[in-house]
Amino acid sequence: MNFQVELTSEVSDFILSLPVKFQAKIQRTINLLCEFGYSLPEPHSKKIKSAHKIYELRIKLGSDICRLFYFHWKGTIYVITSGYIKKTDKLDKREIEKAEKIKLLFED
Structure with a gap:
């Protein structure tokens, strides 16, 4: 089954700001999400334990680690809400909260 992935304008701008x-x-990892959806395994995707139905795409290039947050919207559609370059081992709670707020906007 093929899944559709939508990007918010914020995450599109973020991705375009990164090196080619x-x-x-990132595009290869998004393509994997399109192909496998919710069954995309680690290390590519992981559920955020502290968030309600929010997942992260995990992309590593050299020593840099990018996290893109996403959720299942409806049917075969996933929405990538936001992202950041991870500097520490812990996830940034503000980024998770931002993803949850965007998810709520889609659900309304």
Whole structure:
């Protein structure tokens, strides 16, 4: 089954601000999400334990780690809400909260 992935304008701008090699690796990971959807395994995707039905795409290039947050919207559609370059081992709670707020906007 093929899934559709939508990007918010914020995450599109974020991805375009990254180096071309990182953009290419992100696109490959998004393509995996389109192909496998909710069954995309680690290390590519992981559920955020502290968030309600929010997942992260995990992309690594060299020592840089990019996190893109997403959720299942409806049918075969996933929405990638936001992203950031991870500097520490812990996830940024503000980024998770931002993803949850965007998810609520889609659900209304």
